[in-house]
Amino acid sequence: MTFDQLLAKWREGQGVNEIPAGWTQGRATFGGLVAAMLYEKMAAHVAADASLRSLTISFVGPVGAEAVDISSTTLRAGRSVTQVEGHIRQGGSVLLAGLASFGKGRNSSIRVETAPAPEFKGPEESEALPYIPGVVPEFTQKFDYRIARGQLPFSGSRDNHLGGWVRFKDGSDQPVTIGHLLALIDAWPPAILPMLKAPAPASSLTWTVEFIEPLPDLTGAHWWQYLADVEQAADGYGVIQARLWDAEGRLVAFTRQTVTVFD
Template sequence: MNFDQLLLEWNPGQDNIAVPEGWSQGRATFGGLVATMLQEKMTAEVAEDSSLRSATFSFVAPVGAEAVQRSAEVLRAGRSVTQAQGHLCQGGTVVLAGLASYGRGRDSSVKVGVATAPEFSKPEQCMALPYIEGVVPEFTQKFDYRIALGQLPFSGTQERQLGGWVRFKDGSENTVSINHLLALIDAWPPATLPMLKTPAPASSLTWTVEFMEPLPNHKASDWWQYLAEVEQAGDGYAVIQARLWDVSGKLVALSRQMVTIFG
């Protein structure tokens, strides 16, 4: 089942939802997918004319293959901004917690330009990220990757940046949505993995992502530019910031993660 089919199957107001096969990430489920599950539930509680501006997720425990229970509530709804929180649970235990900020657009005299897209080589000129069963997470088969900057995971490099091109390759032909962007910006391996010399697990502890309105009018299966940089690492943890641009070079999302490293 591809990503668009999953979105059609999920009812935003549904409390119990099945975790689909094919999206595993080691002993857990792909973070971009479970964040989408919770984001949909939180958004269902908010007025339709409010756009998701920022969301923070705390990955409390691995999300397994069994069904999850999701809940959400509005903390406050003001004239412009609405704040909501939500939880995913499995077996009576919280596995994912989220806070989301929604805002209506308004006139402002403050306008600051955003970072321009990197000048990467064309996707067909870049190295593909290979799928190696048992080494590369299962869910990566849902995406197409082209490395334009940095090295392959577990290559022992000292480079702090990792980036290139990414797109859905599972038939997701719809115009991109917040759900697609959550998956696309989280699809890449953590930028710390190329620093390791041998395979070792890593996972997100916390994740904050912001979105730039208006959303682009491109397909999820179009190419998207991605660039991540390790800002700091030590004691088995790392801070990674990342950006996502559409094919025309428009910045669409900003990401910041605290990642745990077991190697």
């Protein structure tokens, strides 16, 4: 089942409690997928003219390939901002917790322009991320990757940057949504992995994403640019900040993760 088909089912309330096959990440489900599932549930509480400004996810435990219970609660709905809390449970335990802030636009005298996109080589000139069963997560087969900055995972690199181009392999002509962008951002391996000399488990502990509206009039099948920077790493944890741009260099999202690594 394609990501666009999954989004349609979640919005219709069909199969929303089922984890689809083909999206595993070790013993867990791909974080971008479950984050998108939770976001769709939380967004259903909010007026259409309120944009998602920030989403914080805590990966409490691995979400397995079983039925899940998804719930959300509006904490406060003001004139401009609505705060929503959400949870994904399995077996009665909370495995994913989220806090979303939705806000309506308003006039302001403050405007700060964002930094330009990196100057990457084109996708056709950049190295593809290979799929190696048992080393690379299963869900990565759903995406095309082209590495334009940094090295392959587990290459022992000293470069603390990782990025390039990404898109859905099965993307359709449906307009890109927050759900698509959550998956595209989280599709990339943690930028700490190229620093390792051998395969080792790693996973996100917390993840915050801020979005810039309006979203580009593009689809998930278009190429998107991503660049991550490991800001600090020690004691089995790393702090990674990243950004996502469209192919024309328009900034779409900021993201920050705390990652655990077991090397």
